[in-house]
Amino acid sequence: MTADLHPIRRALLSVSDKTGLIELAQALAARGVELLSTGGTARAMREAGLTVKDVADVTGFPEMMDGRVKTLHPAVHGGLLALRDNEAHMGAATAHGIPEIDLLVVNLYPFEDALARGAAYDEMIENIDIGGPAMIRAAAKNHRFVNVVVDVEDYAPLLAELEAHDGQTSYTFRQRLAQVAYARTGAYDAAVSGWMADAIGETAPRRRVVAGKLAQTLRYGENPHQQAAFYTDGTDRPGISTAQQLQGKELSYNNINDTDAAFELVSEFLPIDGPACAIIKHANPCGVARASTLKEAYTRAFDCDRTSAFGGIVALNTILDAETAAEIAKIFTEVVIAPGADQGARDIFAAKKNLRLLVAPGLANPAAGGLAFKQVSGGLLVQDKDNGRVAADDLKVVTKRTPSDAEMADLVFAWKVAKHVKSNAIVYVKDGATVGVGAGQMSRVDSSTIAALKAGRMAREMGLDETPAKGSVVASDAFFPFADGLLAAAEAGATAVIQPGGSMRDDEVIAAADEAGLAMVFTGMRHFRH
Structure with missing residues (x-):
């Protein structure tokens, strides 16, 4: 046995998700590992014919308070935390009858599942695991000697490690398990704190925690x-x-x-x-x-x-x-x-x-809530997702001419597209299709010009006699601060405009639209997208 290899002689298994439990327990038992467990996990293993020792027999206390108190005991945490090469630690363990625990297998109460199905407040509280995270953190801290497994997908690697090292695990393997364990408890606490902030209406909590689960390692960024x-x-x-x-x-x-x-x-x-x-x-x-x-x-x-x-x-x-x-x-x-x-x-x-x-399993709901994050130097910007939407009935006609029904349909279409174009955004639409898009320019006039140029280029490519921007409508993601952007759209051939309004020069812009014969509507909502 090399210095970093340690055998697994005793394992504590306590899981909510029973996937793969019996196969793992059987493989451990076949190697002579003593199995400790609690509640439903112990019952499932016994029903499979396995010999299991109850944690209550180790602690000397029964599970109580509807299972809230079962593993929060020195006999458990001492077995996880004791340094095997520290004489004082091992002497204390012997004096108090604390057995060493070499492997902890825990997956937590299904808080995230309850959150996903919209469980009521009291049910959410009952799905907050206490003993599980405490044991996980203890075992992970003592990874020099103890293995901690928190994900079903690590069962197979654990058994492969034991096979490779004749019932022992390496230090580097235990380090990896410990890192995964701390990430799991961190993600769990992030879910709990995020839910509670929403539940009590705290829109800007003092500390905001985000977490994710690896879906794919990418070749590069x-x-x-x-x-x-x-x-x-x-x-x-x-x-x-x-x-x-x-x-x-x-x-x-x-x-x-x-x-x-x-x-x-x-x-x-x-x-x-x-x-x-x-x-x-x-x-x-x-x-x-x-x-x-x-x-x-x-x-x-x-x-x-x-x-x-x-x-x-x-x-x-x-x-x-x-x-x-x-x-x-x-x-x-x-x-x-x-x-x-x-x-x-x-x-x-x-x-x-x-x-x-x-x-994909259906379409995304554009009206659904949620948070959007953007990293900046030294921090995160957090905001609600842009789920703002407008319908024709929400629009305010501000010009002498009212849009026709066809123009109004295209205006609503153009507004939906503009929401997804980088600012400054200008979108020309005709008969339910974009005919020119200007995105991400520092000047709104430039975005309008680029969109018109693209429309003209496509007209030439398709052999059309005139630009498809002629007779189109135009959407601007934010207000026109001056009339020049609006006039550029009119010059390109647009007949109607949709924009948020709200500029100090709205009257000037409206007057320019009237003079050009344009119909214009205000949304009262902008869609900056940076």
């Missing part, structure tokens, strides 16, 4: 010299974290970021209102459309900016069919994500080995 990984937050929101990848290469950091942007945008459009498609490049929409068929929605979105669509991300709001898949397959596309894909579509994409096809 935004650039090859950056290391990266993808973590999920435990929520069941349909989208990139809950989607199933049916084919294609492993998703990259940029793929994940852009696919999330695409799916969140297309989720603004309910299938009941018709098929919709969003094409994203570098986290910005380069084409969005709604139509009577999914194929038409894709082709109309593609026609907004064919150049940028090459190598882009395609998101769809209905099940992908073979006809649409055949159209998408005509150019190189990085990722396609949809609520589903029929067999014909899957067969067509099978010939495109590098194309990633993802199916």
Whole structure:
């Protein structure tokens, strides 16, 4: 036995999730490991024919207070914390009849599950584990001698380690288990504190803790010299974290970021209102459309900016069919994500080995709440997700001319798209499809000009006699501080405008719109996206 190898002679198992429990316990018992346990875990092992010693027999106290008190005892924590090479520690353990515990297997009360199903306050309180985290932290602190397992996925590695070292584990293995254990209790406490802040209406708690679970180690980040990984937050929101990848290469950091942007945008459009498609490049929409068929929605979105669509991300709001898949397959596309894909579509994409096809469990709810985080030097900015939405009835007409019904429908469509375009954002829409998008410029006038230039370029590429921006509507994510941005839109051919309003020069802008014959509506809401 080398210095860093230590045998497992006694194990304490106390788990809420019984997955793999019996197989693990049987493997340990076969190696002569003494099994200690509590409550339902002990009962499950005994029913499987295993010999189990109750923790109550070790502590000399029965489980009490509805199971709230069972492992909070020196006989347990002493067995976990005693330093095996410290004579005083071991002398105290012998004097007080405290058995060494070499392995702790604990997974905590299912607090996160109760949270996900919206359990009532009192039930949430009862799902807060006390003894489990205390034992985990004790065992992890003493990882020089003690193994602590908190995840079912570590059962197999534990048994493989024991097989490799003849019933012993290495120090590096115990270190890894300890790190996982501390991360688990940290994530658990983050869930509890986050829930309680919401429950008592604390919007800005003194300490905010966030946690995630590794979903994928990535080849690199935004650039090859950056290391990266993808973590999920435990929520069941349909989208990139809950989607199933049916084919294609492993998703990259940029793929994940852009696919999330695409799916969140297309989720603004309910299938009941018709098929919709969003094409994203570098986290910005380069084409969005709604139509009577999914194929038409894709082709109309593609026609907004064919150049940028090459190598882009395609998101769809209905099940992908073979006809649409055949159209998408005509150019190189990085990722396609949809609520589903029929067999014909899957067969067509099978010939495109590098194309990633993802199916999500439904659409994301754009009106759902939640928090958004942004890292800054030395801290985090935390805000509510931008779930603001407007309908036609919410809009205030501020010009002499009222938008037509067709213009109003396009204005609402354009506003939904503008919400997902980097500021400053200008979006031209005609007949339910974007025809020009200007994103991320320091000047709103520049965004308007770029969107118009893109529309003109597509007109030339498609052999059209005039720019599709003529007769379009335009959305601005924030107010026009001066009339120049509005006039640039009018010059491009827009006939109606949707914007938040609220500028000191609103009267000047409204007057300019009237003089140009534009219809304009105010939303009273802006959509900055930085």
